Amino acid sequence: MDFLKNKLLTIVLVLCLAFTIFVGITANKKDNTGIIQGAITSTITPVQKYIYIAGQRINNMVYYISSITSLRKENLRLNLEIQSLNKKLIEYERYKRENEELMSLLNLKNTHQNTKFTSANVIGKVGENWFDIIIIDVGEDDGIKKGQYVLASQGLVGQVIEVNKNTSKVLTILDEKSNIPGKVSSTGEDGMVVGEGNSLKEKMCKIDYLPLETKAKPGDLIVTSNIINNEDILIPSDIQIGTIIKIEEESNLMNTAYIKPSVDFSKLQKVMVVIK
Amino acid sequence: MKKYTYIIFISLLIIALQQALISQINFFGAAVDIVFVFIISFALLRNEIESVFFALFCGVIRDCFFPFLFGINSIVYVVSAYILSQVQKRIFKDSLIIPAFFTFIFTILKIVFYFSYFYIASIKFEFRHHVFQLLILEPLYNSIVSLFLYGFTKNICLKDIMSDEWKF
Numbered sequence A: 001m002d003f004l005k006n007k008l009l010t011i012v013l014v015l016c017l018a019f020t021i022f023v024g025i026t027a028n029k030k031d032n033t034g035i036i037q038g039a040i041t042s043t044i045t046p047v048q049k050y051i052y053i054a055g056q057r058i059n060n061m062v063y064y065i066s067s068i069t070s071l072r073k074e075n076l077r078l079n080l081e082i083q084s085l086n087k088k089l090i091e092y093e094r095y096k097r098e099n100e101e102l103m104s105l106l107n108l109k110n111t112h113q114n115t116k117f118t119s120a121n122v123i124g125k126v127g128e129n130w131f132d133i134i135i136i137d138v139g140e141d142d143g144i145k146k147g148q149y150v151l152a153s154q155g156l157v158g159q160v161i162e163v164n165k166n167t168s169k170v171l172t173i174l175d176e177k178s179n180i181p182g183k184v185s186s187t188g189e190d191g192m193v194v195g196e197g198n199s200l201k202e203k204m205c206k207i208d209y210l211p212l213e214t215k216a217k218p219g220d221l222i223v224t225s226n227i228i229n230n231e232d233i234l235i236p237s238d239i240q241i242g243t244i245i246k247i248e249e250e251s252n253l254m255n256t257a258y259i260k261p262s263v264d265f266s267k268l269q270k271v272m273v274v275i276k
Numbered sequence B: 001m002k003k004y005t006y007i008i009f010i011s012l013l014i015i016a017l018q019q020a021l022i023s024q025i026n027f028f029g030a031a032v033d034i035v036f037v038f039i040i041s042f043a044l045l046r047n048e049i050e051s052v053f054f055a056l057f058c059g060v061i062r063d064c065f066f067p068f069l070f071g072i073n074s075i076v077y078v079v080s081a082y083i084l085s086q087v088q089k090r091i092f093k094d095s096l097i098i099p100a101f102f103t104f105i106f107t108i109l110k111i112v113f114y115f116s117y118f119y120i121a122s123i124k125f126e127f128r129h130h131v132f133q134l135l136i137l138e139p140l141y142n143s144i145v146s147l148f149l150y151g152f153t154k155n156i157c158l159k160d161i162m163s164d165e166w167k168f
Helices: A002-006 A008-029 A035-106 B002-020 B034-045 B048-065 B072-090 B097-120 B127-157
Strands: A116-126 A133-136 A149-151 A156-163 A168-172 A180-184 A190-195 A205-210 A221-224 A240-250 A254-261 A270-275
Touching: A002 A008, A002 B048, A008 B048, A008 B072, A008 B097, A035 A116, A035 B002, A035 B048, A116 B002, A133 A156, A156 A180, A180 A205, A180 A240, A205 A240, B002 B034, B002 B048, B034 B048, B034 B072, B034 B097, B034 B127, B048 B072, B072 B097, B097 B127
Parallel strands: none
Antiparallel strands: A116 A133, A116 A270, A133 A168, A149 A156, A149 A270, A156 A168, A180 A190, A180 A221, A190 A205, A205 A254, A221 A240, A240 A254
């Protein structure tokens, strides 16, 4: 022990140098994976899973108690929404029938058929205050690949960025680094969905590169688009991302629309990964 | 050796708590980092070898979960633990202001350090977007939390298992 005490400064400096080299290597790869890293991750994961579930239970209980007062108001609002949705449903049924008839006339194949999902549990949030990244408990063994989309029941959550043996990291759409092609569902204009960096109240995302003469308006839905093509992974289209809150002109060439995500990221427990 | 097993057990528990629970709770977009607060409290109470070991262990595990880069957390944790363990020999530690003050200062240093490493690794951040959350809110939260965690760490350090044996 005395030897360690005398040489502690040297040891600390050597450690710093070694870790700086590690930072250099991983920064070059843009990917933090490896054997040791995988082994440590898979030992911690089981413990963390149960703590996460317990935390979500407490969270739900608090939410339940705090929401009792607003239940009546919400009930009225939902009833109104059901009425308007019922009207839309009838319309939708008619369009669907028409669409099927026209499709069969044209001999086009239906493209939305064989999408496979793997369900996963969220087990933690990492990346401190810099990144918005969640860990899920499926990995390479379950057929997960880098770049695949992750959905919750309400809409898009994000994209897989790193895959370990039993876990993977998902970059959510709230992060500045996430670039996901999206489109305005009412007008069909394409854009890029990125996270919004500075928001003190509620985290949002925005869609960039909308044309100046865009007809999108607040309240419109933003969905994913399969404008890019990747051989290895399936990029699903028409998955809900969120609704437009406001539209702003950014520079003189394009518009930016701010989106409220349809997924509630504070109460995320079960997600699905789209695999081919 | 028993002592080190105990330290490892505690650090695993704290990391799991941080990643599963604490990082979910954020006010105005900033969350508390209890692992860092623990490392600072620990370095203020124990000798330098134990605190550097604790910091190194926590740092490596947190790095395994960190996206894109491996090593930043370890460097930040080890360096802060070493500096503090050198400082703590020369100061009066009974006041609660001390851990809160050091947590505030070291959290700011940590953030500057992170940002410079991200810059070198060409992970671009708009720093002015994050200034308020990171340079004011996170240090503030951390130092408030450290007021409670310092007492807790003291209790942990008073356990029989942690006591140093006298050598003649």
